Amino acid sequence: MSNETVRTKRLFFPFLPLDYKAAEQWLNQRAQQGYELCSISESRIAKFKRADTPRRYAVVLWITSTAQSLRPYEDVEFNKYHEFVTSCGWTYAAQLGNMHIFASPPGETIPLESDPTTEAARANAYGRNRLITGFILLGACILLGLLLMGGDMFSFMALSMNYMLLIMLLVAIMSVILLFRILQLALYNRRLSKAEKEFFWPPVHTVRSAYWRGAIVYGAGVLVVVLMFVCIIADSIISHGSYASVQAAFTTLIPLSVTFTRWTGLFRGRNKWMQLIIPACIMALFLVYALTSMEEKPIKESRLAGQPVFSSATSAAQRESQYNRLTVQRSPLYTYVEYYEDLDETKGVTYSYYVKSCTQALSDRVYNELSDTFRVYYNIEPRMQEIIFPGVDRVQARGDGQGTSILVMQKGLVCVRMDFRLSDVSISDPALQQILVQTFFS
């Protein structure tokens, strides 16, 4: 089929906002070939149709304030601009993020923006805005990373067993992307000011280089999102129990629904805010589900339920050696039992149990049961109780010959902590082991 007979065609439109001038040139090249832009979807597919009289396209970079970005049609300034230029015969062809595409009346020769000074001011404002936003996001990422890394009793093993690793990886990836973006924006701003000084405006990259840069950035973004989904779903598949699967499914559904509604252009137009409704509903459902079904369910669903953890052949063999270690890894994320014992008590003793998330009620139960245990077996009172988070992922008991600590942790942060001053609490006491196992795995 020859090009002459093609009535409509769809092309990939990968241009970044910074390359809006190149995007404008690209659209005008299509117009010269006799194609008129119909729409651009969030998936960046531009739809064209044949037109006899070529139009002229203008891409306007318009910053909508954060408060208004959720309701772009309430941007008063943009509405005024829109009203004015459409009164002059231009039509609003499409929007992609901050890029607003206008089409001239057929045969129009005057560009939409004819004064480089005013256009440069707008482009500069965009560059500054994005740069500041980039720095703020990078700062937030670094802060979050530091907070995560500074969690009490944090170890690499704990990381690898936890969502934290995934979150930290994402934070690291986001930081790298933001750094790249900030560098790109800084170079862009430099290019803008240089172009203004040298009276060379607009500072356009070639259409081809802008096209490929956009395509690479877009592809990298898609890859990161896909990897994130794969990680979450893989975790769900590897993990045992329906609870984890449902949780992961919900977690995945939220960003998926956002992506779906945006990509398909569902609710586009004046009801664009409706795009938020589906993710919000799913989020609400998830919260309701989480709040109503978490009560003690994780413990009951544990595959270790009812199983004597320390009776495995491996542990029995190892416990006879002087330097013992028992690690049970039922799931990379949800069940992890670490038993380490140094019989000459020079290096201390560590027990770690990973269980699934639980509620405030369960963490209270943990505290009460352990307290009772120590009262009954050792006749001592714990001297401190510290509750920070209402969930529990891990229980750790540590003894160093001087005292004993029981730590109930969530995502690396201490949820319940009890310290016992007396060294006569032996962490290797089978009775204590039994109590811990009964508390968490039965």
Place this chain on the structure above:
Amino acid sequence: MARKQLETLTEQMYYLLLALHQPVHGYAVMQFVANLTEGRVQIGAGTLYTLLSRFEADGYITRIGTETNAIRKEYVLTEEGRRLFKKERTRLQLLLRDSEQSLAQENAEGRLIP
């Protein structure tokens, strides 16, 4: 925060202020400038809106009448706008005068290559 005062005007700004010596609406400004310059200077719709908004916010022009249609709203120069235009016009006249004098002198001395 106060806006940065205009130091020099661009060609489009200058012609816009020139057009607004009389009450006139946006669409007429575009036609006026295109006719006056025989098409050499043409103000795009987006630029016209931006300039009108900026000049109005800076107090160089003011809106008159109650017309609600964006393109039919009429504007006219304020006193401050007139001063700005006059200052720019004087600057351009001085530029022209200086260059004319310099070129005439060099031409008389035979230093200027035609």
